[in-house]
Structures are given as structure tokens and as C-alpha cells.
Amino acid sequence: MDKSIYLALDFPDWHETKQFLEVNNLQGIPVKVGMELFYREGAHVIEKLKENNHPIFLDLKLHDIPTTIMKAMKNIAKLEVDMVNVHASGGSEMIKRAKEGLDIGSHANYQTKLIAVTILTSMDNETMHNELLLPGKLEENAWHFARIAKQSGADGVVCSVHEAMKMKKEFGRSFLTVTPGIRLEESSTDDQKRIATPGFARGNGADVLVIGRSVTNAAEPNRAYNQVVKEWGNGG
Structure with missing residues (x-):
């Protein structure tokens, strides 16, 4: 299975999640489980998805003192x-x-990849300057955080599609670029500011796409998901 396109399961509970996947015949596709669903269902939802052969990106964006993070991992x-x-x-x-926590907790034949978030795709330069008080351009700060992640043992970063190509050039082809903010041409931007289509993402260095409302809010989610797959395939 191609693990390049993860569908964001931004649903409030397992019942709605299961119903959506079954009704739209999306069993077994790669999925992203975020805070809303995980904090409601816990590890139970991961177990249920794995029973149905879904590859999973657990999107919790952890941020705490090092020891706490190690134990959580x-x-x-x-x-x-x-x-x-x-x-x-x-x-x-x-x-x-x-990374240490993942290494200690993993079985010998399985290793979860550690991905670091650089700058959220909901951020723009104005927000970054005025609220986070970070100087310089947004892309420069994203690259700075990516460099820290690479040097610290992360397997890749969550970044904007527009930053992915530079990440690949600077940190190597094996350093994963996971890119949210993916939209089909006819979809709205919602609260994302730095967005792109699947085809553009493929051509601009993205390894993994995360797509949500363009599929989950579509009149025909299965058709929309397969359109993403098609556009991704045509963008190489």
C-alpha cells in the first residue's frame, strides 16, 4: 500500500469515524489520528484502526519537558x-x-518514525512576528526548526508544501517531509494559510500528504480521496 496520503480523521468519536470509513468504502487507507479523536477514545481507536489494516500517523504534537516526553514515547x-x-x-x-523513548519502547522489528512540527500551516508572517515574537521570514524559521530536528535524531518534519523542496535539498532525501494544508482545486482553504494541491505538493518535494476536509466534507468522499491519489500520481 502507498503510505503517501493520510486522511485526517477529525471526528469526535469512534462511532462517527467507523461509520464514515465504512459508508465511503475507505477501509485500509492511511489515516491521521489527531487530538480530538485520540483524547476521546485513547489507544482503543488505534487498536480498532489497526484491526482494519489502516497505517496510522498519530498527530499529537507533543511538547513538554524532555523526561515527560521520553516516558510518553x-x-x-x-x-x-x-x-x-x-x-x-x-x-x-x-x-x-x-527518539530515545521510541527506541526503548519499540519491538525489534518495528520502529515508529519521529516527526517534528516546524511552523504550523495556520501561521503566517504577521502572526509569527506579532504573537510568537520570532524575527525573520517564516520559511527561515521553519528551516531553523528543521535543522534542530535533523540534528536531534528526528526522521522528518511537518512543514508547509512550500518549504518541502528546500528541506529535501538541505537535509537529504531520506529526511521525511510531511505536508498538511492539502486541498483539491475546488475546496475552500478553511483556516489554513499555506496550502497546495496534491500535484503541486508531489512536484515540490513532499513525501507524505495529510488531507482532511477536502475529503471528509466532500459530497462524495471516496471520489474526492481517489482524486487526491490521482493528482498526487500525476504530480511527480
Whole structure:
């Protein structure tokens, strides 16, 4: 199975999630489980999805002191998801301990990849300057956080599609670029500011797409998901 396109399961509980996947014949596709669903259902939802052969990106964006993160990752490793993430702004020591926790908690034949969030795709330069008080251009700050992540042992970053190509050039082809903010041409932007189509993402260095409302809010979600797959395939 191609693990390049993860559908964001932004539903309030397992009942709605299961119903959506079954009604729209999307069993077995790669999925992203975020805070809303995980904090309601816990590890139970991961187990149910794995029973139905869904590859999983556990999108919790953890950010805490290094020891706490390490202990959390030891437990997350036992879930055997494909990827889990932390905020790169937590610093190098936190990222290193996150990787350590995954290594300690993983079975010998399975390793969850650690992904670091650089700058949220809901951010723009104005917000970054005025509220986070970070100087410079948004892309420069994203690259800075990516460098910290790479040096600290992360397997890749969550970044905007528009930053992915530079990430690949700077940090190597094996350093994963996970890109949210993906929209089909006819979809609205919602609260994302730095968005792109699947085809553009493929051509601009993205390894993994995360797509949500363009599919889950579509009149025909199965058709919309397959359109994403088609556009991704045509964008290489």
C-alpha cells in the first residue's frame, strides 16, 4: 500500500469515524489520528484502526519537558503506529529524548518514525512576528526548526508544501517531509494559510500528504480521496 496520503480523521468519536470509513468504502487507507479523536477514545481507536489494516500517523504534537516526553514515547511506541510527532520548538534535548523513548519502547522489528512540527500551516508572517515574537521570514524559521530536528535524531518534519523542496535539498532525501494544508482545486482553504494541491505538493518535494476536509466534507468522499491519489500520481 502507498503510505503517501493520510486522511485526517477529525471526528469526535469512534462511532462517527467507523461509520464514515465504512459508508465511503475507505477501509485500509492511511489515516491521521489527531487530538480530538485520540483524547476521546485513547489507544482503543488505534487498536480498532489497526484491526482494519489502516497505517496510522498519530498527530499529537507533543511538547513538554524532555523526561515527560521520553516516558510518553515509550508508551506510544507500543501502539506501533507509522509516525508520531512533537513540536520542534520544544528544543533539541526534548527531541532527542522523544527518539530515545521510541527506541526503548519499540519491538525489534518495528520502529515508529519521529516527526517534528516546524511552523504550523495556520501561521503566517504577521502572526509569527506579532504573537510568537520570532524575527525573520517564516520559511527561515521553519528551516531553523528543521535543522534542530535533523540534528536531534528526528526522521522528518511537518512543514508547509512550500518549504518541502528546500528541506529535501538541505537535509537529504531520506529526511521525511510531511505536508498538511492539502486541498483539491475546488475546496475552500478553511483556516489554513499555506496550502497546495496534491500535484503541486508531489512536484515540490513532499513525501507524505495529510488531507482532511477536502475529503471528509466532500459530497462524495471516496471520489474526492481517489482524486487526491490521482493528482498526487500525476504530480511527480
